[in-house]
Amino acid sequence: MKATKRPFGHVFGWPFAFPTYIIGPVLVICIWQIASSGGLTDPRFVPPPTKVLSTWINWIFGVSENDQYAGTWLSHARDSSYRVLVGFAIAAACGVSLGLVIGWFRSAAQLIDPVVQILRPIPITAWVPFAVVFFGIRDGSAFFLIALGAFFPIVVNTAAGVQRTPLMLVRAARMLGIRPYMLLPRVVFPAALPSIFTGMRIGIGLAWVLVVVAEMIAVKSGLGFVMWDAYYYVRMDIIIAAMLSVGLLGFVCDRLLIFFSSYLMRWSRGL
Amino acid sequence: MNRRIARTEKEIARINIRGVSKQFFDIAQSQEILALQDIDLEVGHAEFLTIIGQSGCGKSTLLDVIAGFEQASAGSIEIDGKPVTRPGPDRGVVFQEYALFPWLTVYENIAFGLREQRIPMPERDTRVREQIEIVGLLGFEARYPHELSGGMRQRVAIARVLVTDPKSLLMDEPFAALDAQTRSLMQQELLAVWQRNQRSVIFITHNIEEAIFLGDRVMVMTPRPGRIKSIVPIDLPRPREVSSTEFNEYRRKVTHLLQH
Numbered sequence: 001m002k003a004t005k006r007p008f009g010h011v012f013g014w015p016f017a018f019p020t021y022i023i024g025p026v027l028v029i030c031i032w033q034i035a036s037s038g039g040l041t042d043p044r045f046v047p048p049p050t051k052v053l054s055t056w057i058n059w060i061f062g063v064s065e066n067d068q069y070a071g072t073w074l075s076h077a078r079d080s081s082y083r084v085l086v087g088f089a090i091a092a093a094c095g096v097s098l099g100l101v102i103g104w105f106r107s108a109a110q111l112i113d114p115v116v117q118i119l120r121p122i123p124i125t126a127w128v129p130f131a132v133v134f135f136g137i138r139d140g141s142a143f144f145l146i147a148l149g150a151f152f153p154i155v156v157n158t159a160a161g162v163q164r165t166p167l168m169l170v171r172a173a174r175m176l177g178i179r180p181y182m183l184l185p186r187v188v189f190p191a192a193l194p195s196i197f198t199g200m201r202i203g204i205g206l207a208w209v210l211v212v213v214a215e216m217i218a219v220k221s222g223l224g225f226v227m228w229d230a231y232y233y234v235r236m237d238i239i240i241a242a243m244l245s246v247g248l249l250g251f252v253c254d255r256l257l258i259f260f261s262s263y264l265m266r267w268s269r270g271l
Numbered sequence: 272m273n274r275r276i277a278r279t280e281k282e283i284a285r286i287n288i289r290g291v292s293k294q295f296f297d298i299a300q301s302q303e304i305l306a307l308q309d310i311d312l313e314v315g316h317a318e319f320l321t322i323i324g325q326s327g328c329g330k331s332t333l334l335d336v337i338a339g340f341e342q343a344s345a346g347s348i349e350i351d352g353k354p355v356t357r358p359g360p361d362r363g364v365v366f367q368e369y370a371l372f373p374w375l376t377v378y379e380n381i382a383f384g385l386r387e388q389r390i391p392m393p394e395r396d397t398r399v400r401e402q403i404e405i406v407g408l409l410g411f412e413a414r415y416p417h418e419l420s421g422g423m424r425q426r427v428a429i430a431r432v433l434v435t436d437p438k439s440l441l442m443d444e445p446f447a448a449l450d451a452q453t454r455s456l457m458q459q460e461l462l463a464v465w466q467r468n469q470r471s472v473i474f475i476t477h478n479i480e481e482a483i484f485l486g487d488r489v490m491v492m493t494p495r496p497g498r499i500k501s502i503v504p505i506d507l508p509r510p511r512e513v514s515s516t517e518f519n520e521y522r523r524k525v526t527h528l529l530q531h
Binding site for chain 1: 338340357358359360362363364366368370371372373374375376383384387388415416417431432435
């Protein structure tokens, strides 16, 4: 018998391959359901998946009106996404340009890098009081916290990518008569692109962490705000639905970034 | 002194190297290392010079200095009477590890130099397409370097410098990573290109047969500090037959020089 590897679905004789990646999540949901409805946990604190799902659907579509959250999901998800996108855009613009400068010019590295390295270990949550005093309970606070958090991984990875530019490529370009100021855009930037995207992926993940932090404290809308608000009413079903919403939206953002980067880096093998 | 040996008497040398030494500070051993010592060399306008020596003898350093990637610690290098201060498209360099831009297609890699030198578009395109045909890469224009074999990558690297029409070619073990068959084919193609345009070529190798097959002269270097041990003019008609008695005579001579 030939020992060829077949898709899982063929075991059941299905015409299409079984999507094996759903097994894990389904298993977790099953255990959760059994634990919750079997009385192992208090359903007030850990509502069963069925309850979360119906709450979620009502939160999104507003089927039944006797829930104060009914039909409000879209506006909160939109607010959170908007804050993530603006904050991340600021972080990417500043992080990439500053990272290129730090990585390429030794004098700039000596000037800026120590500042970056000292500020970087400070947890972004430590900036919350400062953000609220400076920007108030408004979008500005959220933008600031998200941009600051996503900025550090982007700047550090960009600078590292620039410094790892193969010497041979720089020599080849110089030998081919490149004007010195064109080295950065034509050789160093594309060579650093894989590192830049690594930094951006870490950055977008952090942006979703920080939008929740910012909305719990520094603004009055969005999924993070809903979580904190629902906490006062002990609405654990809403809190879990909000958590899963953040997880899904973060996942979509990461996929979009991967899609975008593999298009820009179609010259590289795999990724 | 080998300084005055040019291929023919009436030729004025293109590359003039006088008393070049190169010192490095080796961080690992924390001491100064003399990589090159008192190199005097002239390379003629259409001369093919091969350099051979054991690894670590400074032959790559010599090429880096001529290319302008490194500054000599002492001595001078002149190309057509002008001192070398920095790399430039008059000296096309072909690296052993190809050093192609992985994010550019074959076409874009070959067009890189002309674009950076701001050669306008219709002419640039004509020259690139011509060169693609000469090195046999027709049909591969849109491929990326990682999609090519080693031999094809080296063709792109050679085409990339030839298209800018350099006066000299500096080649650092360009065929070392290729299999024997591809290597032999590339050697013949390189000779054909060289004979058509009559450029000065400095070609580094650690392969004795390759050095004799290609070179008008073979320069043998001593191990560190790198010095010129001897320059052997190869007086064989081209195309050369590697299995001939005369070729073997040279092989024996160069082998002897390398070992003693």
